[in-house]
Amino acid sequence: MLNWIRQHGFWTLISVIGFLVMIILVLYPLFNIVIQSFIGIETEKVGIGNYITFFKNPYYLKTLLNSLVVSIGGTLGAIILGVPLAFFTTRYKIFGTPVLSSLATLALLTPPFLGAYAWIVMLGRNGFLRAGLSAIGINLPSVYGAFGIILVYSLQYYPFVFLLTVNGLQTIDRSLEEAAANIGTTPFRRFYKITIPLVTPSITSGALLAFMLSLANFGTPQIIGGRFRVLPTMAYNMYTSEIADRPAMASTISLILVFVASIAIFIQKYAAKRRKYTSNLLYKSAVVKLEGVKNFFAHFVSYLIVFLSTLPMAVVVVFAFKNTNGPVFAQGFGLDSFRQVSREVPLAIANSFWFSIVAVILIVILGTLFGFIITRRQNAMNRILDTLLMTPYIIPGTVMGIGLIVAFNKPPIILYGTWAIIIIAYFIRRLPYSVRSAASILQQIDPDLEDAAISLGAPPARAFRKIAIPLMMPGIISGAVMSWITSINELSASILLYVGNTVTMPIRIYAWILGGYFGPAAALATILLLATGLALLMMNIFGKGKVDIL
Amino acid sequence: MYVQIDNLSKNFPGVKALQNVNITINEGEFFTLLGPSGCGKTTLLRIIAGFYQQDTGHIKIAGDLIDTVPPHRRDIGMVFQNYAVFPHMSVEQNVAFGLENRKVPKEEISTRVSEVLEMVQMNGYEKRTPEKLSGGQQQRVGLARALVIAPRLLLLDEPLSNLDAKLRLNMREEILDIQRRLGTTAVYVTHDQEEALVISDRIAVMNLGVVQQVGTPWEIYRDPINEFVSSFVGSMNKLLGDAALIASKSPKELSSTFPPGTKAESCKICFRPTDAKIMSGKAETHPEAVHFIGKVKKALFIGSGVIYRILVGEGHILTVHSEISEHNDILDEHEPIEFYVEKEKLLFFNKETGERIRSTKGE
Numbered sequence: 001m002l003n004w005i006r007q008h009g010f011w012t013l014i015s016v017i018g019f020l021v022m023i024i025l026v027l028y029p030l031f032n033i034v035i036q037s038f039i040g041i042e043t044e045k046v047g048i049g050n051y052i053t054f055f056k057n058p059y060y061l062k063t064l065l066n067s068l069v070v071s072i073g074g075t076l077g078a079i080i081l082g083v084p085l086a087f088f089t090t091r092y093k094i095f096g097t098p099v100l101s102s103l104a105t106l107a108l109l110t111p112p113f114l115g116a117y118a119w120i121v122m123l124g125r126n127g128f129l130r131a132g133l134s135a136i137g138i139n140l141p142s143v144y145g146a147f148g149i150i151l152v153y154s155l156q157y158y159p160f161v162f163l164l165t166v167n168g169l170q171t172i173d174r175s176l177e178e179a180a181a182n183i184g185t186t187p188f189r190r191f192y193k194i195t196i197p198l199v200t201p202s203i204t205s206g207a208l209l210a211f212m213l214s215l216a217n218f219g220t221p222q223i224i225g226g227r228f229r230v231l232p233t234m235a236y237n238m239y240t241s242e243i244a245d246r247p248a249m250a251s252t253i254s255l256i257l258v259f260v261a262s263i264a265i266f267i268q269k270y271a272a273k274r275r276k277y278t279s280n281l282l283y284k285s286a287v288v289k290l291e292g293v294k295n296f297f298a299h300f301v302s303y304l305i306v307f308l309s310t311l312p313m314a315v316v317v318v319f320a321f322k323n324t325n326g327p328v329f330a331q332g333f334g335l336d337s338f339r340q341v342s343r344e345v346p347l348a349i350a351n352s353f354w355f356s357i358v359a360v361i362l363i364v365i366l367g368t369l370f371g372f373i374i375t376r377r378q379n380a381m382n383r384i385l386d387t388l389l390m391t392p393y394i395i396p397g398t399v400m401g402i403g404l405i406v407a408f409n410k411p412p413i414i415l416y417g418t419w420a421i422i423i424i425a426y427f428i429r430r431l432p433y434s435v436r437s438a439a440s441i442l443q444q445i446d447p448d449l450e451d452a453a454i455s456l457g458a459p460p461a462r463a464f465r466k467i468a469i470p471l472m473m474p475g476i477i478s479g480a481v482m483s484w485i486t487s488i489n490e491l492s493a494s495i496l497l498y499v500g501n502t503v504t505m506p507i508r509i510y511a512w513i514l515g516g517y518f519g520p521a522a523a524l525a526t527i528l529l530l531a532t533g534l535a536l537l538m539m540n541i542f543g544k545g546k547v548d549i550l
Numbered sequence: 551m552y553v554q555i556d557n558l559s560k561n562f563p564g565v566k567a568l569q570n571v572n573i574t575i576n577e578g579e580f581f582t583l584l585g586p587s588g589c590g591k592t593t594l595l596r597i598i599a600g601f602y603q604q605d606t607g608h609i610k611i612a613g614d615l616i617d618t619v620p621p622h623r624r625d626i627g628m629v630f631q632n633y634a635v636f637p638h639m640s641v642e643q644n645v646a647f648g649l650e651n652r653k654v655p656k657e658e659i660s661t662r663v664s665e666v667l668e669m670v671q672m673n674g675y676e677k678r679t680p681e682k683l684s685g686g687q688q689q690r691v692g693l694a695r696a697l698v699i700a701p702r703l704l705l706l707d708e709p710l711s712n713l714d715a716k717l718r719l720n721m722r723e724e725i726l727d728i729q730r731r732l733g734t735t736a737v738y739v740t741h742d743q744e745e746a747l748v749i750s751d752r753i754a755v756m757n758l759g760v761v762q763q764v765g766t767p768w769e770i771y772r773d774p775i776n777e778f779v780s781s782f783v784g785s786m787n788k789l790l791g792d793a794a795l796i797a798s799k800s801p802k803e804l805s806s807t808f809p810p811g812t813k814a815e816s817c818k819i820c821f822r823p824t825d826a827k828i829m830s831g832k833a834e835t836h837p838e839a840v841h842f843i844g845k846v847k848k849a850l851f852i853g854s855g856v857i858y859r860i861l862v863g864e865g866h867i868l869t870v871h872s873e874i875s876e877h878n879d880i881l882d883e884h885e886p887i888e889f890y891v892e893k894e895k896l897l898f899f900n901k902e903t904g905e906r907i908r909s910t911k912g913e
Contacts, residue, residue: 451601454600455622455626456627456651458651459620459622466647
């Protein structure tokens with residue numbers, strides 16, 4: 001028995017570490033939020049008073065409704081943009097499809113609040129597009145509020161729907177459509193009776209991702225929302241407000257947010273279970289070359305969608321090079337804004353890089369090990385760990401931030417105000433993605449390979465190092481790059497956790513935008529975009545060349 | 551007794567994978583675990599390798615109890631069904647892997663690797679990567695990799711089942727030749743009864759986690775212990791006792807062959823299609839045989855002979871495998887047909903339990 005423990009010791013240790021990490025960094029903060037949410041605002045009595053207040057008071061209910069409206073609106077927008085683009089680029093010959101696909105991915109990976117900012121620059125009160133259009137008599141609706149938020153979410157998250165639908169369409173066996181044609185089904189009927197139902201699971205999983213991220217997003221509504229409140233911004237504002245009783249209500253709102261996210265996942269899981277198709281993929285559908293008007297239309301729509309989602313990035317870069325005069329843009333181009341950035345915020349840049357790099361090292365090491373045990377060492381304990389590891393996925397950044405503060409600004413562990421708490425926030429928020437990506441690549445690796453190595457005399461740790469790791473490497477690299485990109489762009493948790501000397505680039509950009517300093521904000525954002533782009537390029541060279549965002 | 555498996559049991563949730571398995575294997579023996587999928591043969595192999603832990607029971611190799619020895623210290627070579635050749639290593643690196651684990655000096659590694667590659671006829675492929683090899687070549691690498699460590703025991707888990715039919719036949723003889731040359735004790739898992747008969751010194755037939763019978767290929771084929779073994783290894787005609795009496799030419803002649811105390815309604819009578827002989831002349835009878843009559847339902851020409859499906863008695867179909875030399879010898883559909891089976895080739899089984907009913911004399 002002792003020998004058995006020695007033999008399995010290493011992986012059991014990893015399971016224990018997994019539990020400790022999840023308990024200390026997720027369950028304990030969440031538990032603190034739960035406790036706080038039950039403490040009455042004025043009475044300090046323990047009870048469900050805060051929840052009753054939330055559901056009785058139109059002020060809170062309106063916010064919940066707002067959140068649902070913009071999340072559902074953003075999701076529908078993402079479907080409307082993503083599905084046609086997926087169909088056009090997989091079924092018809094669209095010139096430059098790989099470029100369109102890369103641009104869409106890049107758009108997905110930029111922080112959404114940059115999109116919000118760019119649309120303000122274009123369509124805000126003094127927006128150059130608004131000015132230009134109103135000069136020729138077109139008056140656009142205000143971009144502030146629900147319209148702007150939905151616009152940004154749609155353009156930000158449609159690539160999820162697009163990439164997943166492409167994947168779904170590519171795994172539909174062509175013979176299914178041919179069989180339908182063969183028994184006399186018209187093309188239109190074929191499309192909505194065969195193709196659409198088969199690709200629906202892919203569309204809904206993309207839509208779920210869009211919904212979850214829209215629901216959790218903090219930066220966009222804060223910047224472009226104006227007086228339009230959503231749950232994350234309300235939780236943030238209440239938590240940071242000076243009024244002492246508000247943090248309790250922020251906790252209540254946080255839990256309601258987590259609850260809505262859980263329901264969304266539950267609905268999607270249920271829908272996906274009811275229709276799940278496997279295909280043994282004999283041959284892919286043909287790519288048809290369209291003619292004339294149809295061809296023009298398909299190209300126009302595809303390019304327009306990608307153009308609109310790339311436009312904010314272009315605007316940010318262009319405005320970074322505009323000369324400024326204080327907060328106002330001046331005539332001509334130059335490096336004023338970059339000079340200001342290098343003068344004022346070298347700390348934010350350095351912090352961003354080193355926080356995210358430390359976080360990624362932790363994410364990659366632990367994510368790979370956890371991904372390994374949940375796929376290769378399935379037992380009751382690791383199945384529970386698997387579920388636990390997915391919990392950060394449904395916890396919006398704002399909620400995670402509040403949880404970490406509540407948990408770690410008091411004994412036994414005091415971390416608030418340190419750089420460690422920001423790294424922890426990055427780490428715990430992105431860990432599930434790394435675990436998933438390690439697990440999914442392991443599922444494609446024959447477990448017999450590791451057994452073969454062990455039977456040839458390699459101890460388990462050596463078999464893992466010599467066999468599993470090298471084979472997982474492409475997945476590990478792309479997982480690392482994705483974690484790094486999303487960490488260095490993180491705003492919603494770190495904005496709650498930072499203090500003066502732990503400021504990061506996204507926090508600085510956000511603060512500048514709120515303060516009206518668009519020039520330096522654009523310059524710093526350009527640096528962030530450049531880092532993101534370079535990381536993606538590196539992944540294409542060293543990774544498996546495929547983006548694993550899902 | 552080189553390998554000794556005592557009272558081994560293993561349960562998976564809801565499944566009794568192995569129940570009280572007792573097997574002994576001699577040194578240098580080629581031993582096969584044969585059975586349908588889910589019979590526990592692979593589970594047993596993986597317990598021997600150390601990838602699963604038994605619930606109860608013990609395994610000894612060369613007198614050493616290995617129950618608690620972790621798999622990487624068991625010194626057992628294993629060949630996998632899907633080759634499990636490391637895709638990121640060359641042929642050479644694959645084969646050298648086990649020796650590197652054992653900290654064998656570099657020069658010795660390279661001699662031993664080239665020796666073993668020559669043995670499996672893969673010399674010249676040292677630098678190739680697995681993706682450039684065919685399935686058969688990959689399995690040769692898998693075999694070389696397991697053999698190069700000079701294991702105490704070689705385990706082969708359906709190593710040929712992913713290969714095409716013709717290659718399978720060549721490879722099984724090669725594996726046997728190499729095993730004979732090295733004298734390595736081998737445990738081979740397969741669901742292919744013909745493969746098991748060809749390659750094994752002894753076979754353990756397994757079903758539902760229980761070892762049904764252990765014996766030489768001849769014993770397994772000719773003297774099966776129960777109905778399962780008889781029909782899993784080779785094909786078998788089966789008739790309930792009553793139906794057999796109706797199908798026979800002379801019920802009296804047939805009932806005289808029944809083991810003492812056996813009643814027609816409680817037994818099954820079985821014989822192999824190759825043990826039935828078609829009567830050519832009408833007049834002849836065979837004193838030590840039982841005769842059956844029926845009608846040809848189908849005659850399937852398979853080159854070396856004819857397989858007849860014969861309708862006997864009240865609608866039962868029997869199969870007779872007949873060699874022929876002349877085209878005219880093939881009987882047409884609906885023609886009456888008569889055949890006989892030597893009495894000693896008839897097997898009797900208990901209808902309910904499937905246990906063999908032996909005649910008193912001999913055995």
